[in-house]
Amino acid sequence: MPKRVVIKEPSDEEEEGKKELIIEPVEETVKEEAKEAAVRPSITEKERILEEASVEAEAAYETVMDKIDELKIREKVTQQRFMQHPDMTLSILKKLIQKWDALREDLIKNIQEALEKYGRLKSLLEERFSSIEEELYENQVELDVLHQREEQGKPISVSKKEELENLIPALREKMAEIDRKIKEIEKKMDELRHIADNIYDETSYKELSEKLLGQIIEVGYSRWGEEADMRVRYLIGEIAQREGIPREYATIYLWKQWREKQPTSTE
Known part of the structure; x- marks a missing residue:
């Protein structure tokens, strides 16, 4: 002792x-x-925990965005290779597509981790908001008491009154800031859920296939007229279903078939 x-x-x-x-x-x-x-954790300790949770959540979000970008690049490169190299078979293509699908499964796990971290951060911010709100009302009551005593002509602590008059607006500002942060987190969580629900569309590359689709439809007008758009899209759907490949690759496959049938120019 x-x-x-x-x-x-x-x-x-x-x-x-x-x-x-x-x-x-x-x-x-x-x-x-x-x-x-x-x-009892001090305010500084609580702020440290909050800051760490924020850093972890943002890092998890950036990981998701980076992997989405990487997948789009992989899709773009694969589509360009498939279009430019006649010797690239459907068998090789399907194996690559399977690998990218596996990466999408990993990405969904990353999204879930990010959602969990944002959920924890949101909970901490809500606790902080409630704590400040309680402090605000306590100080507001104290200030109201001083005002009423002052109106009654009773002596009050002027310094205490000034302190409360400065503190209360500062607390309201903190609450507004936390509320903004919570709304930003909710927006990002909605974004992550949307990505998970539409994982292929969010990670695929569509620019090349859309360009080639336009070329095929333009050629199809000479054969099918106004029905060219509908017929070409129907053919692409058939190829995608028959070969078990996404529509983007089915479009490239149809375009390659069309190119092979075009007469070669001779000098």
Whole structure:
């Protein structure tokens, strides 16, 4: 048990100038108060936890966005290869597509992790909001009490009144800031859920196939007239179903077949 030193003054019967040192135990309440302070997280500790949660959530979000970008690049390169290289068979293409689908499954897991981290961050912010809201009302009541006492002509602490008048707007501003952050988090969580529900569309590359589709339809007008658009899209759907490949690749496949049938120019 910690102890403290107490200097006890001598009585009249003792020698003048002589002092006695007495060792007394420190009050247990001091230890208990220190223990309680250690258990309760300080504002600084809460802010640190909140900051760490924010950093983790944003990092998880950036991981998702980076993997989406990587998948789009993989799709783009694969489609260009399939279009430009006649010797690239459907068998090879399907194996590559399977790999990209596996990456999409991993991406869904990353999205779930990001959602969990944003959920935790949102919960921490909501707790912080409630804490500040409680503090706001407590101080607002104190200020109202001072105002009423002042109106009654009773003495009040002017410095306390000024302190509260400055504190209350600051608390409202903090609440507004936290509310904005919560709304931003909810928006990102909705975005992540949408990506997970539409994982292929969000990670596929469509520009090349759309360009080639336009070329095929244009040629089809000479054969089918106004029905060219409908007939070409129907053929693409048939190829996609028969070969088990996405429509983007089915479009490229149909375009390659059309190109092979075109007469070669001779000098």
